[in-house]
Amino acid sequence: MDKKYLYASLSIVALAALITWFIYPHLPEQVPSHWNAAGQVDAYQSRHFHVFFFLGLSAFLPILMMILPYLDPKYSNIQKFAPNFGFFVVLMTSFFVALYGYTTLSALGYEFPINYFIIPAISILFFGVGRLLQVSKRNYSIGIRTPWTLNSDKNWDETHRVGSKVFTYGSFLLLPTVILGDAAIFVFLGTLLAMLIMTVGYSFWYYWKFER
Numbered sequence: 001m002d003k004k005y006l007y008a009s010l011s012i013v014a015l016a017a018l019i020t021w022f023i024y025p026h027l028p029e030q031v032p033s034h035w036n037a038a039g040q041v042d043a044y045q046s047r048h049f050h051v052f053f054f055l056g057l058s059a060f061l062p063i064l065m066m067i068l069p070y071l072d073p074k075y076s077n078i079q080k081f082a083p084n085f086g087f088f089v090v091l092m093t094s095f096f097v098a099l100y101g102y103t104t105l106s107a108l109g110y111e112f113p114i115n116y117f118i119i120p121a122i123s124i125l126f127f128g129v130g131r132l133l134q135v136s137k138r139n140y141s142i143g144i145r146t147p148w149t150l151n152s153d154k155n156w157d158e159t160h161r162v163g164s165k166v167f168t169y170g171s172f173l174l175l176p177t178v179i180l181g182d183a184a185i186f187v188f189l190g191t192l193l194a195m196l197i198m199t200v201g202y203s204f205w206y207y208w209k210f211e212r
Contacts, residue, residue, distance in 0.1 A: 002082060013059045126174065
């Protein structure tokens with residue numbers, strides 16, 4: 001695995017930590033930690049936990065994601081799409097740092113509706129998932145891991161071909177839900193559930209029709 005993606009991810013976290021160094025004294029003692037379906041803050045956490053949890057998680061995840069492939073029995077297959085996976089690690093890290101940034105800005109009084117942040121952010125992340133699924137090869141760590149995909153290269157390839165389209169096109173379908181106000185989160189979650197059912201369901205259907 002090319003370590004440049006890990007270095008890029010950790011550099012993003014380091015930049016966030018550097019900015020935090022300057023703004024930390026201005027953070028209130030309690031920082032928003034959860035928003036309800038109406039987009040209103042309904043839970044708080046200490047600023048100490050907020051900073052150390054988010055930055056710690058943002059640093060830990062890319063390290064873990066870059067280590068796991070080495071433990072996979074099918075590491076040779078992961079090497080075939082390593083650059084795509086590395087880019088996704090950077091994208092995932094950016095997502096968590098952006099979430100940290102949104103929460104921090106909210107604590108400082110720079111508020112705007114969370115739907116206008118979280119829905120586009122997750123849509124971008126899902127677009128990245130779609131691109132990654134398109135090139136992934138059978139392994140035990142990354143991808144749509146059902147009993148049927150793990151048992152068959154053909155099932156894996158076909159399921160990931162369909163899954164790539166579902167997540168890529170689905171990421172664009174999710175974006176308009178941002179304008180639905182309080183109902184946005186329910187439509188968003190419903191669309192996400194449908195995407196997951198479609199991909200897992202296709203894996204089983206393919207097994208039932210062609211492989212059993």
